[in-house]
Amino acid sequence: MSRSPKDLEGAHRKLSRRALLLGGLQLGFVGGLAARMRYLQIDQADQFRLLAEENRINIRLLAPARGEIFDRNGRTLAHNSPSYRIILVPEDAGDVEQVIAKLSELIPLPPEDIERARTEISRNRPFLPITLADQLNWEDISKVAVNAPALPGITPEVGLTRIYPQLDDFAHVVGYVGPVSDYDLSKLEAPDPILRIPRFQIGKVGFEAKREDTLRGTAGAKRIEVNAGGRVMRELDRKEGKAGADMQLAVDADLQNYAQARLGGESAAVVVMDCENGDLRAIASAPSFDPNQFVRGISVADYRMLTEDPYRPLANKTVQGTYPPGSTFKMVASLAALEEGLIGPEDTVYCPGHLEVSGRKFHCWKRGGHGHVDLNTSLKQSCDVYYYDLAIKVGIDKISAMAKRLGLGIRHDLPMSAVASGLAPNREWKSRVKGQDWLVGDTVNASIGQGFMLASPLQLAVMTARLATGRDLSPRLIKSIDGVEQPSGAGEMLGLNENNLRMIRRGMYSVSNDRRGTGYRSRIIAEGMRMAGKSGTSQVRNITAAERAAGVISNKDLPWERRDHALYVCFAPFDDPKFAISVIVEHGGGGSKAAAPIARDVMLQALYNGTPPLEAYPKGDRSRIKAQQERLERERLKRAENPDSDRA
Numbered sequence: 134m135s136r137s138p139k140d141l142e143g144a145h146r147k148l149s150r151r152a153l154l155l156g157g158l159q160l161g162f163v164g165g166l167a168a169r170m171r172y173l174q175i176d177q178a179d180q181f182r183l184l185a186e187e188n189r190i191n192i193r194l195l196a197p198a199r200g201e202i203f204d205r206n207g208r209t210l211a212h213n214s215p216s217y218r219i220i221l222v223p224e225d226a227g228d229v230e231q232v233i234a235k236l237s238e239l240i241p242l243p244p245e246d247i248e249r250a251r252t253e254i255s256r257n258r259p260f261l262p263i264t265l266a267d268q269l270n271w272e273d274i275s276k277v278a279v280n281a282p283a284l285p286g287i288t289p290e291v292g293l294t295r296i297y298p299q300l301d302d303f304a305h306v307v308g309y310v311g312p313v314s315d316y317d318l319s320k321l322e323a324p325d326p327i328l329r330i331p332r333f334q335i336g337k338v339g340f341e342a343k344r345e346d347t348l349r350g351t352a353g354a355k356r357i358e359v360n361a362g363g364r365v366m367r368e369l370d371r372k373e374g375k376a377g378a379d380m381q382l383a384v385d386a387d388l389q390n391y392a393q394a395r396l397g398g399e400s401a402a403v404v405v406m407d408c409e410n411g412d413l414r415a416i417a418s419a420p421s422f423d424p425n426q427f428v429r430g431i432s433v434a435d436y437r438m439l440t441e442d443p444y445r446p447l448a449n450k451t452v453q454g455t456y457p458p459g460s461t462f463k464m465v466a467s468l469a470a471l472e473e474g475l476i477g478p479e480d481t482v483y484c485p486g487h488l489e490v491s492g493r494k495f496h497c498w499k500r501g502g503h504g505h506v507d508l509n510t511s512l513k514q515s516c517d518v519y520y521y522d523l524a525i526k527v528g529i530d531k532i533s534a535m536a537k538r539l540g541l542g543i544r545h546d547l548p549m550s551a552v553a554s555g556l557a558p559n560r561e562w563k564s565r566v567k568g569q570d571w572l573v574g575d576t577v578n579a580s581i582g583q584g585f586m587l588a589s590p591l592q593l594a595v596m597t598a599r600l601a602t603g604r605d606l607s608p609r610l611i612k613s614i615d616g617v618e619q620p621s622g623a624g625e626m627l628g629l630n631e632n633n634l635r636m637i638r639r640g641m642y643s644v645s646n647d648r649r650g651t652g653y654r655s656r657i658i659a660e661g662m663r664m665a666g667k668s669g670t671s672q673v674r675n676i677t678a679a680e681r682a683a684g685v686i687s688n689k690d691l692p693w694e695r696r697d698h699a700l701y702v703c704f705a706p707f708d709d710p711k712f713a714i715s716v717i718v719e720h721g722g723g724g725s726k727a728a729a730p731i732a733r734d735v736m737l738q739a740l741y742n743g744t745p746p747l748e749a750y751p752k753g754d755r756s757r758i759k760a761q762q763e764r765l766e767r768e769r770l771k772r773a774e775n776p777d778s779d780r781a
Contacts, residue, residue, distance in 0.1 A: 194327050197350030198293060200377030202307055202340065205412070205612055208386040210303050211341070216294035217274040219266040219287060221250065224259035226286025233265070235284060240273040242266055267332060268294055268429055295334060295341075295428050299386060300772070301421035302393050305449035306384065306610075308339015308550065309424035327352040337427070339449075340382070340610070343548035347614065350377035381613040383412035391738045392417040394765050395731055400443075400719040402450035403731060404594040405739055408602050408710040411609045411622020414739060416591070418454075420446040443694065444719075453551040455587040456717060458541075459669030459724065460515045461702045462582030464600055464637050467508060467520070469535035470527045471633040478636050481505045484518035488577075495521050495577050498670070512640030512667065513650045517581050524580030529571060532579060533559040538627065540595035540606075541588050547610050555592050558585040583672055590715045593702050598713035600641075601665075601704035603627055603634050641665035642707050655729035657705065659749035662740055666703030666732065668724035671717075673697055688722040696720040699727035705736050712739045734758075 202211040219236070226232045233247060246266060253263045265287075266273075274289045281287065295310045297303065312332045318324050327333060327349070335349065336342035353374030392403045396419035405415040422439055439446050448454065470476045486502035487494045497503065497517040503510070511519035524532065536542050542557025556562075558579065560571040578584030588596075591608060598606045605624030613619055642665040644650040645657075657664045673695060688696040699721030704713040714732050721727030737745035744762055747755045 194330055195353035195355055195371065195374055196292075196327065196330055196333055197352055197374030198376040199295065199310070199334070199350065200348040200379050202348075202380045202382065204382055204384050204386040204389075205414075206385065206387075207381075209298055210307050210382065210386065211295060211297055213293040214296040216267070216292045217269040217271065218264055218290050218292065219269065219274075219277060220262045220290050221254075221265045222259075222262050222286045222288070223254050224286070229254065229286075232284055232286055235280075236265070236277070236287060239276045239280060240266065240269065262288075264332060297424045297428075299390070300423050300425070302386070302390050302417075303384070304339075304421045304424045305418045305451065306339060306382070306389075306416055306549065307424070308341040309337055309427045310334040310341050311337045311427055325349075325352075334428075338550045340380075340548050342550060344380065344611075348377040348380065351375040378615045380611060381616075383407075383414065383609050383612045384416065385414045385739075387743070388415045388735075388739055389417055390769065391415075391765070392735050393419060393421060394768060395734055395738075399721065399727075400445065400450075401717060401721070401728075401731070402454065402590045403714065403716045403735055404451050404590045405735060406594045406598045406606070406608060406713045408598050408606065408704065408713055409623065411598070411606045411624070412612065413608050413610050414712065415735070416451045416610075418448070418450040420444050422446045449550065450590065450717065450719070452547065452549050452589055452591045453553055454717070454719075455553045455555050455589050456698050456700070457584070457586055457671040458582035458588040458593060459671040459698070459700050460517075460581060461593060461596075461667050461669035461700050461715075461724075462536075462541075462586060462588075463512060463515070463520055463580070464641065464667060465536050465539055465541065465596070466523060466527070466532050466580045467512070467640075468539075468600075468629070468633060468637055469532045470523050471508075471636065472535070472630060473527060473531060475526045476508065476523060478508050481507045482511075482516075482519045482522045484516050486518070488518045488521040490521065490525070490577055491573055493574060495574075508636060509640045509643055512637075513643040513647050515644075515651050515668065520580040521577045524576045525573065529576040529579055530559045532576070533557045533562075536586075536596075538629075539599050541592050543592075545591060545595065545608050547591075547608060549610070552591075553589050555589055556585060556587040582669060590717050593700070593715035593717075594713050597702040597704055597715060598710075599627060600634065600637055601710035601713055603629055603631060638665055638707070641667050641703070644668065645703065651725045652701070652703075652729045654725065654751075655701075655733040656751065657733060657737060657749055658751055659737075659746075661706055661708075662737070662749060663707045664703050664705040664733065664736055665707045666701060666729065668729055669700035669702070670722070670724050671698035671700055673720065688720075693720050696722055699724040701725070701728035701732040703729075703732050703736060705740060712736060714739075734761075 198213055204210055223229050250263050250265050277287065277289050311334060313328045313335055317335065318328060336345040351374050353372050355371035388405060392415045396403060396417060399419055402418045407414055426435060484497055484503040484506050486500050487496045503514055503516040506516045506519045536557035542555050544552055544554035563569055563571045575584055579586050595608055603626055605627050607622035607624055609622040611619045645652045645664050645666045647653060651668045652666045699718040701716045701724045704710045714736055716728040716732045718727040737749055747759055750758050
């Protein structure tokens with residue numbers, strides 16, 4: 134059927150409108166496309182050029198040299214040494230297993246290292262290098278270098294690793310470093326990118342950990358050109374990082390070595406504090422361990438041996454261990470009473486061997502009693518009843534306040550791991566922590582450093598130094614950073630009555646120099662070197678009625694772990710204090726027998742800055758001391774002649 138002219142005209146109009154609409158849309162699309170292309174190619178050219186450059190240029194971080202650590206005399210405590218490692222590029226090796234087998238014939242490769250390398254190979258691209266062996270010695274690396282033609286894909290490299298030349302002397306002070314772990318990263322909100330460098334070492338414990346940011350330094354960087362597959366083509370340039378700051382500690386390596394050796398096979402600690410500026414001249418904990426083992430990678434067997442040792446070699450007893458201070462606390466209680474005007478030097482208390490408080494008998498260590506006792510005699514003979522009576526008069530709150538004033542019950546700010554605050558309890562503390570009222574018996578126990586009272590050897594050294602000087606001395610571990618001297622710990626005067634302090638010091642002098650003093654056997658007789666001290670016994674347990682019936686009446690009848698701790702604190706010279714010392718011998722029994730001789734020997738070593746003359750000792754001790762000095766010197770020379778130098 135033919136269409137009418139009118140219908141044809143309408144159809145043409147519709148077609149023209151559609152063509153116009155379609156053409157407009159096409160034109161708009163082409164125009165938009167052209168505008169977008171112009172925007173991308175001209176306006177955004179610089180940005181895309183940069184992105185292309187980033188795909189071609191990679192930036193890789195360079196580990197900086199870690200700051201080194203020295204003692205007060207410049208002796209090296211921690212330094213960096215070349216560390217040799219073997220790198221494997223699987224793509225270049227071809228048959229990886231065959232290459233590893235050949236390498237195993239030349240140098241020892243632990244099975245766990247081989248398994249770790251296989252895991253990394255399976256996860257990474259074949260052209261990426263894998264660390265096959267680390268911290269090799271020069272002999273091993275030489276064998277690999279000589280046989281390089283037979284080991285395709287194997288490359289020896291050199292880096293830096295941490296070495297601790299003083300071995301176990303400073304393990305608890307300096308600590309050690311180790312590779313960054315996932316756990317380390319999890320503790321940081323925004324980890325430094327440098328920590329992602331494979332096997333990058335950071336401080337794990339001790340000073341190394343506490344001053345990590347200062348010792349680490351700042352990373353450098355190198356720019357490398359890579360192809361489309363990510364393979365390195367060439368190095369364009371590099372910027373070396375900034376090395377970490379060198380640290381000089383206040384400790385004396387020779388004195389520390391002597392203190393560590395003098396502790397011998399005991400589970401013990403000794404702290405030597407300079408009475409002028411608070412410098413920690415020695416801070417030794419025994420037994421110790423070789424931190425180089427942890428840097429190299431300690432074996433499971435060796436680690437188990439350390440953790441299962443009942444003497445706890447991994448624990449830093451100087452700052453981490455807290456113990457009832459025993460009779461070394463009696464100076465605190467008596468000074469609190471003197472400052473309150475509640476006792477005088479001539480006032481006496483009768484000691485029949487016990488004091489009954491609230492229907493309970495509190496015994497003196499001397500069951501027969503000391504008779505009439507004044508302040509000096511109470512310290513000299515360590516009469517407990519005198520302090521029971523004194524404590525009831527003074528009250529726990531004033532005793533606790535004096536303890537904190539002298540450095541007990543507070544955490545001293547030192548860059549060491551697990552520094553404990555100890556405990557100087559009062560009424561508020563027991564109510565808050567225990568939910569109980571403070572009892573008179575608690576005060577009686579606290580007066581002789583028992584009950585809830587706890588102190589670390591560091592705190593006891595601070596207490597002794599403050600008693601000796603009357604100043605607010607603070608312990609200082611860092612002497613200088615990059616040659617810049619750090620603030621002294623000398624402190625201001627405590628504001629205590631000097632006459633009261635003199636009475637306390639005189640009592641401590643009697644302990645060491647009066648024939649009836651508990652520390653008389655460990656006295657110093659050299660003129661101008663006389664020592665003032667105080668022994669203490671920290672009770673670990675009460676002997677039960679059943680044990681008494683079985684004949685167990687003293688420490689020697691008990692297993693080692695149930696014996697009392699032995700303590701001793703002292704300062705010298707008496708007229709012009711130079712050093713304050715605290716000693717703890719875990720489960721050593723009486724402080725005068727176990728701890729006092731150690732304190733005396735270490736004090737003389739500090740005063741003479743080396744081996745003291747035998748004339749400084751009582752005549753009866755000289756043959757024993759001479760043999761002891763010769764033994765310690767032989768041990769020192771033996772270690773010096775056979776250093777574990779191959780630590781890389």
